[in-house]
Amino acid sequence: MTNVILHQYAGSPFSEKIRCLLGYKEQAYQTVEIPVIMPKPDLMALTGGYRKTPVLQHGADIYCDSGIICRFLDGVFPDKPIYPQEQIAGLTAAVHWTDTFLFKVSVAVAFQPRAMVANDLFSDPAVAEAFMKDRAELSKGSTELGMDLSVAEPHWLQHMKRVEAQLSSAKFLGGESPTILDFSTYHCCWFVYKNDVLKSDLDELPALAQWMQRMAAFGHGEPTTISGDAAVEIALNSQPAATPVTSETSEPRFAIGDTVEVLPIDYGFQPTRGALLLASMNELIVQRTDPRAGDVAVHFPRLGFRVAAIS
Ligand SMILES: N[C@@H](CCC(=O)N[C@@H](CS)C(=O)NCC(=O)O)C(=O)O
Structure with a gap:
């Protein structure tokens, strides 16, 4: 089983998008019930700033925004693909x-x-x-x-x-x-x-x-609830799978390895800061070290996010 952890709450529509996809893909997974409002200390340990719901965790790789979450899930659970080329x-x-x-x-x-x-x-x-x-x-x-x-x-x-x-x-x-x-x-x-x-x-x-x-009728797959603290512990005991990629870039202003901040362009302007690992056509990744979660790679969709220098 690919062990994914969905940080979500019941009333969240974007979380429902992911629950429904996990149902369609017939997957077992873990969930953390996160608070509906700030503060969200366990989530912040993982994302480093991004506060929206949902977030998906795979070990020490943290996926922010349902756009990149769906792409990641479609990649790791390739049966019944949902992105016809x-x-x-x-x-x-x-x-x-x-x-x-x-x-x-x-x-x-x-x-x-x-x-x-x-x-x-x-x-x-x-x-x-x-x-x-x-x-x-x-x-x-x-x-x-x-x-x-x-x-x-x-x-x-x-x-x-x-x-x-x-x-x-x-x-x-x-x-x-x-x-x-x-x-x-x-x-x-x-x-x-x-x-x-x-x-x-x-x-x-x-x-x-x-x-x-x-x-x-697709249902929600097979969710099992764990605590936010347990999810942070899982990140601490894992290494990020993401590594620096220099072969393509959608960000000519920054080099791989630069310290940057990544934030949404629509609302929720809380940035995540770290070293840029990837800026491709579909994805941005920054690596950061958190006192509780250790080294984590934080992934964002390219569409709807921006990369900025830290002022
Ligand atoms: N573009 C984001 C939008 C996420 C979003 O707006 N989620 C709402 C809940 S469904 C939210 O974050 N509300 C504030 C919060 O949960 O703190 C995505 O696709 O995941």
């Missing part, structure tokens, strides 16, 4: 739009006032206040998370109708079998329609509702 440019663009713009739209739709009554997160005012404060911190300096419902709702409905039309003639968005676009679209739909108040909107979208059932 003959569609790769269009697919990558569609997935990026879905994980950024459509996700932002889905957040506004899922958190609309009529849906809040059925949202457990907001039943305790103190918890709700702490959550809102944390998410304000997450989106500090960014305009990428907030959208008015009056803008979001029509965009959501238009896309759901397009998805309905496409799924009326195919089992999956990828055709006969799912591609990464199915998993990206699914987590946005899951986030909106898991709310009982919004679920009835699916009555108008029967092909989409059936596709959601097909995606849900």
Whole structure:
């Protein structure tokens, strides 16, 4: 078994994308339930700054962002591949739009006032206040998370109708079998329609509702929970598999070995600092040494991240 550890929480849509993929790939894996809001000390020991959810760990290799996590999982569990090469440019663009713009739209739709009554997160005012404060911190300096419902709702409905039309003639968005676009679209739909108040909107979208059932039927694989501390210990007792690669670079401003910081370009601007190991078309890797986790290689997707000098 390839021992992967998913750092996640139950209500996280991007975690659902990964759980669903691990279900499709029929894999056993370990999970760490991480806090929904900061602080996340065990996660920080592994990532060195990146705070979003989910993160995947394989020994001392730490994968930040569902984009690189899905690529890694598809590589180590190659049965039922989800990145058909003959569609790769269009697919990558569609997935990026879905994980950024459509996700932002889905957040506004899922958190609309009529849906809040059925949202457990907001039943305790103190918890709700702490959550809102944390998410304000997450989106500090960014305009990428907030959208008015009056803008979001029509965009959501238009896309759901397009998805309905496409799924009326195919089992999956990828055709006969799912591609990464199915998993990206699914987590946005899951986030909106898991709310009982919004679920009835699916009555108008029967092909989409059936596709959601097909995606849900993949299950979540076989997860076993471990503590955050145990996961940090696993990193400490492992060596990163990633090694420096000088043969290709998507970052002409930096050389392999330079100390840099890597951070998302949309929101959650907490950087991870370390020595650049790889800057390829698909991936960035930095190596860092943590007092608790030891030497770790932290992986990011190239798309949606930037490399900067440490000021
Ligand atoms: N581009 C990231 C987005 C991840 C993201 O925004 N996750 C949300 C939860 S689903 C998050 O990090 N929220 C703040 C937190 O969990 O601290 C990915 O694909 O993994």
